[in-house]
Amino acid sequence: MQKTHCPICRKEVFYLVHHLHNMTDKFAVEQVKYDFSGWTEDDGLCLPCLERYRKYNLMSFSDIRITVN
Ligand SMILES: [Zn+2]
Numbered sequence: 001m002q003k004t005h006c007p008i009c010r011k012e013v014f015y016l017v018h019h020l021h022n023m024t025d026k027f028a029v030e031q032v033k034y035d036f037s038g039w040t041e042d043d044g045l046c047l048p049c050l051e052r053y054r055k056y057n058l059m060s061f062s063d064i065r066i067t068v069n
Pocket of ligand 1: 006007008009010011045046047048049
């Protein structure tokens with residue numbers, strides 16, 4: 001099987017995720033674009049990176065409430 005490299009974490013992975021259509025992924029995509037200028041959905045990213053950005057979005061929402069002290 002041909003391996004490829006994730007443009008985000010630079011790790012060698014078996015496949016990249018390109019289908020980022022649902023709302024959660026839309027937020028994740030915006031965040032990746034913010035962190036990596038020049039990156040587009042067409043470049044794809046590995047599943048662990050996508051999961052990390054999905055969680056990142058959830059965390060950033062909860063941070064808003066936690067940091068009000
Ligand atoms: Zn990655």
